[in-house]
Amino acid sequence: MDQSTFMAATGASQTSAAFWLAPISSAMERYQINTPARQAAFLAQIAYESGGFPLPPVAEKFNYAASRLDAVFSSLTQTQCNALGRQTGETCVPPDRQQQIANLVYQNKCGNGPAASGDGWRYRGLGLIQLTFKGNFDAAGKAIGVDLAANPDSVRNDAGVAALVAAWFWQSHGCNELADQGSFHAITAKINPAHEGEQGRDNAFELASNALGAAVSGGNAMA
Numbered sequence: 001m002d003q004s005t006f007m008a009a010t011g012a013s014q015t016s017a018a019f020w021l022a023p024i025s026s027a028m029e030r031y032q033i034n035t036p037a038r039q040a041a042f043l044a045q046i047a048y049e050s051g052g053f054p055l056p057p058v059a060e061k062f063n064y065a066a067s068r069l070d071a072v073f074s075s076l077t078q079t080q081c082n083a084l085g086r087q088t089g090e091t092c093v094p095p096d097r098q099q100q101i102a103n104l105v106y107q108n109k110c111g112n113g114p115a116a117s118g119d120g121w122r123y124r125g126l127g128l129i130q131l132t133f134k135g136n137f138d139a140a141g142k143a144i145g146v147d148l149a150a151n152p153d154s155v156r157n158d159a160g161v162a163a164l165v166a167a168w169f170w171q172s173h174g175c176n177e178l179a180d181q182g183s184f185h186a187i188t189a190k191i192n193p194a195h196e197g198e199q200g201r202d203n204a205f206e207l208a209s210n211a212l213g214a215a216v217s218g219g220n221a222m223a
Contacts, residue, residue, distance in 0.1 A: 001025060001039070001212075009043050009211035010204075012053040020053050023159040024128075027167035032176055040214035041179040041187055044204035046128040046166050048197055053128075057156045060125030060132070062098040073105040080104065111135030127155040127162035129169045129191065136169075143168045 001009075006024075007017045024043075028034065033042045050058050066085030069076060076084075084101050086093050093101070099121040106112055106120030110133035113119045123134045131140060134149055141148030144164045148154065154161045170176065173190045184205050188195055208214070 005211060006043075009040065009208040010047045010053060011207060012047070016053040016055060019055055020159060020163070023163035024167075026160070027163035030164070031167035031171040033167060033170065035180075036209075036212040036214035037182070038176050038179040040208035040212045041175070041184055041205060042167070042170055043212075044184075044201060044208045045170075045175075045187060045191055047204050047208075048201045049125075049130045049191065050128045056159065056162070057153075058127055058162060059156045060102075060130055062101040062124075063093045064101075069101065073101075075105055076101075106133065109133055111138065122152055126152060127165050129166035131155055131165050131169065139172075140165045140168055143172070 001021070003014075003017050003021055006012065006021050007014065010017070012020065024046075028039060028042065033039055047053060064072065064085055066081045069081040069085045070078060073081075084093070084097050084104075099118075100115075102124045103115040103118060103120035106124065107115040107117075111119075112123060112134050119134055123132060123137055125132045131137060137148040137152050137155070140155075144161070146154060146161060148161075148165070155165050156162070169191075175187045175190055178184075178186045178190070184202070185195070185198070188198060188201055
């Protein structure tokens with residue numbers, strides 16, 4: 001895949017495409033994301049997850065108004081949403097409150113400790129696939145040969161690591177096989193069980209499929 005094809009498939013800028021193409025191509029080769037159908041689905045999902053291939057750092061943000069916090073994170077109380085969400089006159093939730101949100105909503109899940117441990121913020125969604133939770137960082141690190149549990153920010157800051165983590169997650173969750181079957185919505189469920197942003201993901205998949213010449217057969221491709 002050359003840079004112009006990558007740009008056409010993802011909508012990435014020239015600068016972003018030049019930055020991401022080599023590490024993503026290498027990661028796709030390592031994890032057998034090696035057909036137009038697999039590559040179109042993979043690029044679509046990581047384009048959506050990362051917010052369009054920004055330059056590092058690539059990290060989950062918690063810049064939510066109170067009403068949106070309540071809708072996205074059911075584990076928070078209304079009082080917590082009102083106190084931690086974006087306030088009147090604020091353009092962005094301050095970093096300290098974003099950390100509080102992450103530590104609360106991700107506490108005691110998949111290897112994370114309680115809110116006081118800071119694990120929610122430390123292992124928030126990072127990198128192209130928005131890898132989340134200490135247990136997943138540990139598993140991904142063992143697979144690619146980097147201690148990600150001890151160095152989670154490498155997923156946020158290192159393009160090579162971010163690309164490998166995304167491709168490892170993809171292969172280890174059976175997404176190559178789902179792409180072969182044309183089951184794009186099933187891939188979305190693997191990455192985001194709530195199917196958040198499904199229309200945006202579908203639009204990204206159509207863009208990538210057109211650019212790569214992947215077969216998109218109506219409903220089957222989105223099954």
